[in-house]
Amino acid sequence: MNIKITGSGSYIPTETISNVDFAKHSFLNDDGTPFPHPNDVVAEKFLEITGIRERKYVSDDLCTSDIAFIAAKKAIEDSKVDPETIDYIILAHNFGDVKKGAIQSDILPSLATRVKHNLRIKNPKCVAYDILFGCPGWVEGVIQAYAFIKAGMAKKCLVIGAETLSRVVDMHDRDSMIYSDGAGATMIEATDDEGGILAHETATFTYNEAYYLFFGNSFNKDHDPDVRYIKMHGRKIYEFALSQVPLAMATCLDKSGININEVKKILIHQANEKMDEAIIQRFYRIYKQTPPEGIMPMSIHKLGNSSVATVPTLFDSIQKGLVKNHELKKGDVILFASVGSGMNINAIAYQM
Numbered sequence: 001m002n003i004k005i006t007g008s009g010s011y012i013p014t015e016t017i018s019n020v021d022f023a024k025h026s027f028l029n030d031d032g033t034p035f036p037h038p039n040d041v042v043a044e045k046f047l048e049i050t051g052i053r054e055r056k057y058v059s060d061d062l063c064t065s066d067i068a069f070i071a072a073k074k075a076i077e078d079s080k081v082d083p084e085t086i087d088y089i090i091l092a093h094n095f096g097d098v099k100k101g102a103i104q105s106d107i108l109p110s111l112a113t114r115v116k117h118n119l120r121i122k123n124p125k126c127v128a129y130d131i132l133f134g135c136p137g138w139v140e141g142v143i144q145a146y147a148f149i150k151a152g153m154a155k156k157c158l159v160i161g162a163e164t165l166s167r168v169v170d171m172h173d174r175d176s177m178i179y180s181d182g183a184g185a186t187m188i189e190a191t192d193d194e195g196g197i198l199a200h201e202t203a204t205f206t207y208n209e210a211y212y213l214f215f216g217n218s219f220n221k222d223h224d225p226d227v228r229y230i231k232m233h234g235r236k237i238y239e240f241a242l243s244q245v246p247l248a249m250a251t252c253l254d255k256s257g258i259n260i261n262e263v264k265k266i267l268i269h270q271a272n273e274k275m276d277e278a279i280i281q282r283f284y285r286i287y288k289q290t291p292p293e294g295i296m297p298m299s300i301h302k303l304g305n306s307s308v309a310t311v312p313t314l315f316d317s318i319q320k321g322l323v324k325n326h327e328l329k330k331g332d333v334i335l336f337a338s339v340g341s342g343m344n345i346n347a348i349a350y351q352m
Helices: 040-049 064-079 110-120 137-150 232-256 272-285 305-319
Strands: 002-011 015-018 052-059 087-091 125-131 156-164 181-191 198-202 213-216 229-232 261-266 331-341 344-351
Touching: 002 064, 002 137, 002 198, 015 064, 040 272, 052 181, 064 087, 064 110, 064 156, 064 181, 064 305, 087 110, 087 137, 110 125, 110 156, 110 229, 110 232, 125 137, 137 156, 137 331, 137 344, 181 305, 198 213, 213 331, 232 261, 232 272, 232 331, 232 344, 261 272, 261 305, 305 331
Parallel strands: 087 125, 087 156, 261 331
Antiparallel strands: 002 181, 015 052, 156 181, 198 344, 213 229, 331 344
């Protein structure tokens, strides 16, 4: 028995926000003082560091559970699975449903429960639950699905990553330009087909790193002090990711028994182009090699950082032939990898 992805689906929001759209924002320092550079300089430097030219936001009428449902429905259709035979629905997110203009998150009932309800699944033994694991949430959900199936507790698991970060960003913080919205879903099944999940690795670093990402006040001191927004210590995250993510990826690959030269693609969390490129360089340096050309497909340039959704939406886009010069063929070995709030790191070695 092997455990494979048998279907995928995604939802890419319709609202395109370019870097130019931030020209009217009043960016501030964390102490509330005006940022010293004009917005065109801020945007230029931002593009140089992150590679992000534009990002996608959901329309005002949609929440995280809505786009999770759309992606889930597509993945079910792609897999040709009867929804009533799904054993688990695992939904990774971080902020719940935040309606446009709201200051509260809504996670009652859980988002996975809402998706199951909208899928009209009657079977009570289809267990639906959420996981909060930072940006690596979807990868961790796949690892949990693998464990359930391996243990004989399930045969089919639907794993979803969905987020609407546009609803929790402080528009006076330059870091708000990184974040975006999106949803991706995959069906994970036990199968007699060759390949599937070969190995996985997960780690949580909290001793010094727990609050590298956190909820904090707006940089605009006139805003309600009881409203919180996503905040990050960018430099600390960058240094942490470069030191720890390549090691986790190498540990995962070594456990799989696969040679580095057999890896065809690395689908890494789309956090920051420069950071991701540096991670891949350091990963290959462990094996005294340089990364092959085209090893790392990227979607961040047009989609931004949608947290848990970046990896599954990238995978689905490649599967659907939507990523130029990239394809995944049967038998190809790929690596999934992610890093994010927690601080959490994970990786999966997978054969198509």
